[in-house]
Amino acid sequence: MISAVLICLLKNIPIICTGASSYSITVKKYVCIDTPYKESTLYVCKNIPRRNAPTMIQVLIHVPKLYDIILVKVSLFYKFSTYQPFLITVNRDACESIRNPPQFGIEKHVYDIVQETVPELLAPCPSGNRTYNITWYLQDRHAPKNIPAGDYKLQVKLQALPDVPVFGMDVYCSVRSTGIVSKFMLQ
């Protein structure tokens, strides 16, 4: 635990690392949305529960065409009585981000998560003309820092132009603060 915090401090990546120690995320379910897609074929979208480990999602999707521009939209919703837009919205051309990785802010945070967990998605554009078989799960340290505890919906949408949904997913999860970092800092 402490060594993880130290490594983070040394590497100067506070967003990811602070998140690592101060939040615990429990995923209730992953849901593929906007199906069926106009051009992609979704063969598998399933939750894989694991004993003593976070639930994963497996997606097997064929993307037949090649795209030069893929808009990626990441939105976070906080559940009050209904899910309300909250804090994070990324709306960006993924191909441009692959050519010029973002250096700051939430865009960098999202890029770093993708680079660490599904690097195959960062192959230079045009993207597509292949089948993607991806198994993934949302990790505690993916939480941005300083978010309130509660129930969230994280939505990820990939869209080709002009209006072709390539893939979409909702992640329903709850975030609990564990506050380990601040205790550590006080010692």
Ligand SMILES: *[C@@H]1O[C@H](CO)[C@@H](O)[C@H](O)[C@H]1NC(C)=O
């Ligand atoms: C799509 O992929 C196949 C095999 O992977 C390749 O032969 C073909 O040239 C590709 N099509 C385009 C348009 O790149």
Ligand SMILES: *[C@@H]1O[C@H](CO)[C@@H](O)[C@H](O)[C@H]1NC(C)=O
């Ligand atoms: C996709 O990946 C899963 C897990 O790695 C594997 O069990 C499955 O056979 C793969 N499916 C295809 C069609 O490659």
